[in-house]
Amino acid sequence: MADREDDDPLQAFVRGRLPDAEAERLGSDLAWDPHLAAEHRLVEALNHVDPAPHPFPGAFGWARLSRAIDEERPAQERPKALWRRQVPVWQAAACILVVVLALPMGSQWITNTPDSARFVPATGPTTAQPGASETPVQQASATVRIVFAPTATAQAISDALQATDATIVDGPSAIGFFTLAFATDDALAAALPQFADMPAVIELIDPQ
Amino acid sequence: MSKPDDLPFLIGRIAAGDKRAMKAFYEAIGPDIHRFIQTRLRDPHEAADALQETMLDVWRQAERFEGRSSARTWVFAIARNKAVDRIRKAPIAVAEPDETIADDRPNPHDSIEALDDADALHRCMGTLSQVHRAAIHLAYFQDISYPQIAAIEACSVGTVKTRVFHAKRLLLHCLSHTGARLRAQALSK
Numbered sequence: 001m002a003d004r005e006d007d008d009p010l011q012a013f014v015r016g017r018l019p020d021a022e023a024e025r026l027g028s029d030l031a032w033d034p035h036l037a038a039e040h041r042l043v044e045a046l047n048h049v050d051p052a053p054h055p056f057p058g059a060f061g062w063a064r065l066s067r068a069i070d071e072e073r074p075a076q077e078r079p080k081a082l083w084r085r086q087v088p089v090w091q092a093a094a095c096i097l098v099v100v101l102a103l104p105m106g107s108q109w110i111t112n113t114p115d116s117a118r119f120v121p122a123t124g125p126t127t128a129q130p131g132a133s134e135t136p137v138q139q140a141s142a143t144v145r146i147v148f149a150p151t152a153t154a155q156a157i158s159d160a161l162q163a164t165d166a167t168i169v170d171g172p173s174a175i176g177f178f179t180l181a182f183a184t185d186d187a188l189a190a191a192l193p194q195f196a197d198m199p200a201v202i203e204l205i206d207p208q
Numbered sequence: 209m210s211k212p213d214d215l216p217f218l219i220g221r222i223a224a225g226d227k228r229a230m231k232a233f234y235e236a237i238g239p240d241i242h243r244f245i246q247t248r249l250r251d252p253h254e255a256a257d258a259l260q261e262t263m264l265d266v267w268r269q270a271e272r273f274e275g276r277s278s279a280r281t282w283v284f285a286i287a288r289n290k291a292v293d294r295i296r297k298a299p300i301a302v303a304e305p306d307e308t309i310a311d312d313r314p315n316p317h318d319s320i321e322a323l324d325d326a327d328a329l330h331r332c333m334g335t336l337s338q339v340h341r342a343a344i345h346l347a348y349f350q351d352i353s354y355p356q357i358a359a360i361e362a363c364s365v366g367t368v369k370t371r372v373f374h375a376k377r378l379l380l381h382c383l384s385h386t387g388a389r390l391r392a393q394a395l396s397k
Contacts, residue, residue, distance in 0.1 A: 038316035046348035
């Protein structure tokens, strides 16, 4: 390729792009020049070492992006979604009450969830709670489904989860729901009013 | 790994408002973009947000993509700008490392020995400035040509060559010192 003319010949050698004659010459130079040999080893290593310390956000990132895209679409193109409806305050309060009453059912569901269904937050330490078990799903007794605001930053989401000792255990669903687990029913009950005060981070609390 | 041949097709579909194409694009090239962003932004939340902004710009600007650069170069350039914008807006500027190279020539045997330790290269990469880290990452891990790196980094090909050359020298010095230390530790046992 013409735009490869200026490139590092060692990179072309490592990737098998160097013409045979040049590759042969470079190969013989590597045998007697230790500095060139060290540089060659470095280039080889740089081709294989993934420099990223943090994992790709994956499904979590797509859920955020998907919601942000929907926000930008003209209103008539957006999918009809539950949280787009105007929900009176009494209905919202009823939803929260149903969540609290449904906690035993939720805990039964969560303990029956197979390992393969667990959602591991892609931002790694963002949901690692101080003192939390490595298998929060098995210990969680209370869950709630929520939708993050499309404009919420990763930092804001992380802060919200840490502030309420919540852990993401499932999601996102096709319409953007995440399931959060709490160590105790009391922890969930304490978190709900906090979530209600975070409209910029958590857009909807779903009764399931 | 992304499939470069698929990307222009996907961008065409994204320009037509196809969200499934956007998802395929995100899954195809998102991991590489996220890696690249992390050469400049070390904070995981900042990196995740910069990735989100990059992909949202792809969604918004897909119809403006004319194919003058490769699709890969185009999206990497968007990501670079998002990362640089975040660095500029940071409330406290992050101090760049001192990259002064000592006069001594690196010992190649020590460098090679250090490369046998998987963590040594990671540690040495961490001593580079974000500009050098990005250049090395694009040239080797991503295997992007110098002219394309120049387009991504908004600089000349000569600047790219200088950055890559300088970054390799810094890495070899760092590895040489690490190797020497490992050798000394082995001898003291």
